[in-house]
Structures are given as structure tokens and as C-alpha cells.
Amino acid sequence: MPGGPGRRRSGRPSDRHRPGLVVPGRFLGFSARRRGASSGVDGWRYRSRRLPVRHLARSVDGNRVLRGRSFPVGSSAMATPITPREHDFPRWYQDVITQAELADNGPVRGTMVIRPWGYAIWERMQAEMDTRIKEAGADNAYFPLFIPESYLQREAEHVEGFSPELAVVTHGGGKQLEEPIVVRPTSETVINSFFAKWIQSYRDLPLLINQWANVVRWELRPRLFLRTSEFLWQEGHTAHSTADDARQYALRILRDVYVSTMVEVLSIPVLTGHKTARERFAGATRTWTCEGMMGDGKALQMGTSHELGQNFAKAFGIQFSSETGTQEYVWQTSWGASTRLVGAVIMAHGDDSGLRLPPRLAPLEVVVLLVKDGEGTAAAASQIASELRSAGHRVRLDDRVDISFGRRSVDWELKGVPVRVEVGPRDLADGLATVVRRSDRTKQAVALAGVGPEVGSALTESQLSLLEEAQARMQDRTRSVATVDEAVEAVEDGFAVLPWEAVGVDGEARLAGSGVSVRCLQRPDGTLADADDEPGLIAVVAKAY
RNA sequence: CGGGCGGUGGCGCAGUUUGGUAGCGCACCAGACUGGGGGUCUGGGGGCCGCGGGUUCAAGUCCCGCCCGCCCGACCA
Numbered sequence: 001m002p003g004g005p006g007r008r009r010s011g012r013p014s015d016r017h018r019p020g021l022v023v024p025g026r027f028l029g030f031s032a033r034r035r036g037a038s039s040g041v042d043g044w045r046y047r048s049r050r051l052p053v054r055h056l057a058r059s060v061d062g063n064r065v066l067r068g069r070s071f072p073v074g075s076s077a078m079a080t081p082i083t084p085r086e087h088d089f090p091r092w093y094q095d096v097i098t099q100a101e102l103a104d105n106g107p108v109r110g111t112m113v114i115r116p117w118g119y120a121i122w123e124r125m126q127a128e129m130d131t132r133i134k135e136a137g138a139d140n141a142y143f144p145l146f147i148p149e150s151y152l153q154r155e156a157e158h159v160e161g162f163s164p165e166l167a168v169v170t171h172g173g174g175k176q177l178e179e180p181i182v183v184r185p186t187s188e189t190v191i192n193s194f195f196a197k198w199i200q201s202y203r204d205l206p207l208l209i210n211q212w213a214n215v216v217r218w219e220l221r222p223r224l225f226l227r228t229s230e231f232l233w234q235e236g237h238t239a240h241s242t243a244d245d246a247r248q249y250a251l252r253i254l255r256d257v258y259v260s261t262m263v264e265v266l267s268i269p270v271l272t273g274h275k276t277a278r279e280r281f282a283g284a285t286r287t288w289t290c291e292g293m294m295g296d297g298k299a300l301q302m303g304t305s306h307e308l309g310q311n312f313a314k315a316f317g318i319q320f321s322s323e324t325g326t327q328e329y330v331w332q333t334s335w336g337a338s339t340r341l342v343g344a345v346i347m348a349h350g351d352d353s354g355l356r357l358p359p360r361l362a363p364l365e366v367v368v369l370l371v372k373d374g375e376g377t378a379a380a381a382s383q384i385a386s387e388l389r390s391a392g393h394r395v396r397l398d399d400r401v402d403i404s405f406g407r408r409s410v411d412w413e414l415k416g417v418p419v420r421v422e423v424g425p426r427d428l429a430d431g432l433a434t435v436v437r438r439s440d441r442t443k444q445a446v447a448l449a450g451v452g453p454e455v456g457s458a459l460t461e462s463q464l465s466l467l468e469e470a471q472a473r474m475q476d477r478t479r480s481v482a483t484v485d486e487a488v489e490a491v492e493d494g495f496a497v498l499p500w501e502a503v504g505v506d507g508e509a510r511l512a513g514s515g516v517s518v519r520c521l522q523r524p525d526g527t528l529a530d531a532d533d534e535p536g537l538i539a540v541v542a543k544a545y
Numbered sequence: 546c547g548g549g550c551g552g553u554g555g556c557g558c559a560g561u562u563u564g565g566u567a568g569c570g571c572a573c574c575a576g577a578c579u580g581g582g583g584g585u586c587u588g589g590g591g592g593c594c595g596c597g598g599g600u601u602c603a604a605g606u607c608c609c610g611c612c613c614g615c616c617c618g619a620c621c622a
Contacts, residue, residue, distance in 0.1 A: 109614085161621090217622080218621095220619095303622080337622075341622090404584055405581065405582070406584075409582050411583085422581070424581055426581065
């Protein structure tokens with residue numbers, strides 16, 4: 001663990017002096033609590049038929065102290081287990097990140113090292129979003145990390161919004177700089193200074209630019225992936241000749257890039273709407289947002305798309321000659337989604353055994369697990385792996401038989417790989433292999449020839465079932481209320497929905513006092529409003545990350 | 546910034562009250578046995594006890610100063 005001695009050491013006197021707190025039930029999540037579960041003697045659920053009983057007898061014994069508390073665990077020699085999600089959600093989140101090897105804290109507070117598995121997930125998100133962004137007509141480019149401080153100051157609301165979280169460079173080349181340089185918190189200002197140069201005529205419009213970059217916003221309360229001082233993201237910046245064109249584009253990005261990626265790839269349902277003035281992006285005239293519900297009922301803002309009006313155009317003098325020969329200011333948008341989405345996937349789908357990745361997002365869709373060497377098992381496993389690969393799946397063969405089977409199973413499970421194919425001598429003797437689904441923890445023994453089809457349907461069904469699970473949670477935990485006070489109460493385990501008229505600016509301030517915010521405004525049927533002040537809008541209210 | 550705590554092998558901690566050879570679990574290394582859900586046994590390696598000063602024959606432990614971090618209260622992808 002980087003960060004020097006004591007960095008992650010917990011000073012939790014209340015924990016240390018508290019008598020062991022035992023969480024009821026079997027800790028490792030081998031429980032058959034899910035509806036319709038038919039659990040085998042080993043605690044595993046088998047789909048349609050049970051495997052012979054000789055498998056995996058496993059006892060759960062004793063308690064073990066974990067950071068001053070005890071949890072029932074499966075083996076005295078087990079590595080540090082994950083804190084149960086229901087017991088302490090933030091700790092569970094941390095544990096998943098550590099044990100799935102997603103990220104580490106960097107040496108400077110608030111910074112993050114994204115480890116290979118976490119980065120592979122981000123790369124998948126990038127690929128999916130990048131394709132969609134290009135389909136929407138935007139091109140990638142790259143602008144500098146360093147921005148003259150004076151640029152930030154050109155747009156009043158923008159500076160005001162970002163000043164508190166700026167990292168400012170005052171020295172360079174061994175000398176104090178004449179003008180301080182800020183590390184970009186977002187790139188509106190630099191990019192627009194170039195838009196002013198590039199845009200002359202209506203023929204140059206629309207100008208649609210995207211960049212993949214890191215940005216810095218100093219954080220007082222960092223949380224891996226969710227709030228770090230530096231993070232990776234995509235930021236789009238566009239200029240249009242009319243307000244309506246800009247608006248339609250901002251909405252197109254919201255729908256065709258963000259909602260599409262989140263629902264179809266990440267399997268996370270989102271609510272869409274616009275932000276209140278209080279929550280709006282600094283410098284925007286309107287902010288559209290996607291809000292997801294996490295496993296603890298809190299909201300996470302997963303992507304935003306802004307209409308900037310002519311605010312930056314005027315600040316940076318971005319003008320063009322119209323078809324009629326007049327000089328006009330452009331109408332603009334900007335939109336972004338970040339590595340925070342990795343946190344969203346963890347919190348939306350993870351369980352007490354670790355991460356659960358939707359197949360379309362997973363860096364590996366399938367791991368073929370060689371149980372034991374010999375009796376032709378290695379060749380069989382290898383063949384299954386290459387057949388799956390030829391079928392177009394992302395596959396890894398895990399033939400590290402020097403590491404125990406249990407250890408490897410648990411590791412892949414922690415990492416959230418959607419499907420495992422277990423190949424061992426016992427099944428093989430019967431011409432079988434075992435297909436295990438991470439999403440609902442079921443096992444299925446199938447004939448070797450049937451592995452491909454079974455894996456295929458396991459992947460398709462997992463993608464869908466994760467989405468359905470998340471949808472069910474959002475429905476179950478969203479309540480209609482009538483007043484701000486009721487909203488504060490309802491928001492303890494989910495979202496509250498109430499007429500925006502019943503909240504208002506004053507109500508919003510009152511909510512903020514209880515750590516609650518208006519996540520978005522939308523029509524009662526969930527569609528987007530035409531105007532900020534359209535009558536009859538509802539407010540979606542929640543605690544948020 | 547206000548309040549509450551803590552820095553001891555990679556990680557989590559005990560040891561500090563009452564000064565006397567620096568320990569435990571996990572992880573790591575080697576070998577053997579194992580192998581269908583975090584294996585077992587045997588043997589090993591690894592420490593500036595946050596930093597600096599002091600008291601003492603002797604300091605992880607007592608005293609003084611400093612540094613760093615964690616948790617709880619006001620902003621943000």
C-alpha cells in the first residue's frame with residue numbers, strides 16, 4: 001500500500017473497543033437467500049439439475065476478527081474477507097476495490113492508481129463511448145493540461161464555480177511564473193479560445209470536438225473512482241449556429257452516448273432530467289444529467305450534457321458570419337463522463353463476493369478454469385478456450401494448477417468475470433464441463449459440445465439480469481412523497497419523487513441542510529422538459545455521492 | 546477550519562498502564578503432501594517501532610517538540 005506508514009491505518013477507536021459484532025448468516029454469500037434458490041449441499045445453486053454430491057463440501061466455522069470486528073468466515077486461513085455490503089457499504093466498496101485489484105490510493109492524498117483490471121474496465125467503457133461519440137459526429141482532439149489563469153476568469157460563473165478546487169502552478173523552470181497556470185479542471189476555456197480562431201463562417205459549423213483527458217479538481221473528501229483530485233474522462237465541446245441545434249445535440253449525446261452506454265453496456269438504468277439552478281454546471285444555461293441508483297439507494301451522477309448558450313462564445317469572442325452576412329455568436333454544448341463510472345458499476349452490481357461485471361463491459365467474458373492437470377484435462381480446457389475465442393468471446397485460460405482451485409475461483413469471482421467454465425477430470429470422464437454464472441451464482445453441467453451455446457446464453461442472460469435487478473431496485477426504492485420533510489425521510493433508503501413546486505429554491509436549501517439534493521427535474525412520465533420552468537415538473541430527490 | 550483518534554515487517558494488529566532479547570495473523574520464499582470453492586505440514590526471509598530531542602545503566606514503552614494520516618461537520622464528474 002503506497003502512501004507511507006499509517007496512510008490507510010484506521011484510527012477507529014469505536015471499532016477497536018467494541019465487542020465483536022457478528023453478522024448473522026453465512027458470510028461468504030454462499031447462502032441460498034435468493035428467491036427460488038435450490039441450494040446444493042455445498043451451498044451452491046445448480047440450475048435445473050444437481051451435480052453429483054461429491055463436490056466441494058465446505059464448512060463454515062468460527063469467527064475471525066477483521067479490523068476489530070468479527071465476521072463469520074469460511075476458513076481460518078482465508079485471506080482478508082470483504083466486509084458484508086449490508087453491514088458497511090463504504091467499507092464494502094473499499095474492500096471490493098482492493099481485492100478485485102481495481103485501484104490503489106496514490107501517494108498524494110486524493111490521487112488514484114488505476115490497476116490493470118480497473119483500467120481494462122475503463123478501456124471497455126472508453127471504447128463503447130468513443131464509438132458512440134464518433135457516431136454522433138464528433139472528432140477526437142487533444143488540448144493542453146495547463147491553462148493560463150486568466151482564461152478561467154473570462155467567464156464569471158465558471159471561475160466562481162471552479163476556483164475552490166483549482167490546482168495552480170506558480171513555479172516552472174526553477175523560477176516563479178509571471179502568470180500562474182492552472183491545471184485544467186475542465187477545458188471549456190482553452191478549447192473555446194481555439195474555437196474563436198477556427199470558426200469564421202457558418203460553413204465551419206457545427207464544430208464537434210471530443211477529448212479524452214485527465215482533469216484535476218482538488219478534493220477534500222476523496223473516494224476512489226467517485227471523487228479523486230485527478231480523474232480521467234471524456235469531454236465534448238461543440239459550437240452550433242443556432243440555440244436549437246445546440247440543444248438538440250446536447251440531448252442527442254445524453255441519449256445516444258450516455259443513456260445508451262449505461263443501459264446497454266453497464267446494465268445500469270438511469271433517470272434523466274435537467275439540473276436545478278443550484279446544481280447546474282458553472283457557466284451552463286442548462287445541464288442535462290443521468291442519475292443512477294447504487295446498491296445502498298444513493299444516487300450517482302453518471303454523465304452530464306450542458307447547453308452553454310452563448311456564455312463562452314461571448315467571453316471568448318466566438319463569432320461567425322451567417323448566411324445573411326451578419327456576425328453572430330455561436331451556441332455551444334459540453335458534455336462529460338468519467339472514471340466515476342467504474343465506481344458506478346461496482347456500487348450498482350457488486351455483491352458480498354465482489355464485483356459483478358455485465359458481459360458487454362467485462363474485459364474477460366469467460367475464464368476457462370482448469371481444475372487439475374492430467375488425464376487430458378489440460379488439452380480439453382485449452383480446446384474449449386480456443387473454441388470460445390473463435391466464437392468471438394473475450395476468453396482467458398486459467399491453467400495455473402499450482403494455485404489451488406478455490407483460490408482461483410474466488411479471485412475470478414472477486415474480479416467479476418461473468419462466466420467461468422470449469423474443466424476437471426470428474427466432469428470430463430462423463431464428457432461434461434461446468435458453466436458457472438457470476439450474476440446469479442448458478443452452476444450448470446453441460447456436455448462438451450454444448451459449452452459454446454451455454455456460454456452464449458449465459459452471457460446474454462447475465463447482461464439482462466443485471467439490468468433487471470438494478471431496475472427492480474430502483475423501482476422498489478423510489479417513493480412518491482408530498483413534502484420536503486417526507487422526502488428527507490424517504491431518502492434514507494432510496495429516491496423520493498415530489499412536485500418541484502413543493503420544493504422550490506427554499507426547499508432545496510432545506511434539503512441541502514440534511515445532506516440531500518435534487519438530482520434532476522423531469523416530467524411525471526419521466527420524459528425531459530422543454531423548459532426549465534415548465535409547469536408540473538417533478539423533482540427526483542436523493543442523497544448522492 | 547472546528548471536534549475525536551492514530552502512526553510498530555507488504556497488509557491488519559498486539560505490546561505502551563508497570564522501561565529489560567520486537568511479537569501474532571495473513572501475505573511472501575523453499576520443499577513435501579494435496580487438488581471440483583480462499584488447502585495441510587515442515588522450514589525460512591523480512592523491522593530507522595513516523596521524525597527530532599531529552600530522562601535512564603537501559604526507551605516501541607516515560608517527557609518535550611514536530612511531521613503525517615484517519616474519522617465526524619460546509620463544495621464537486
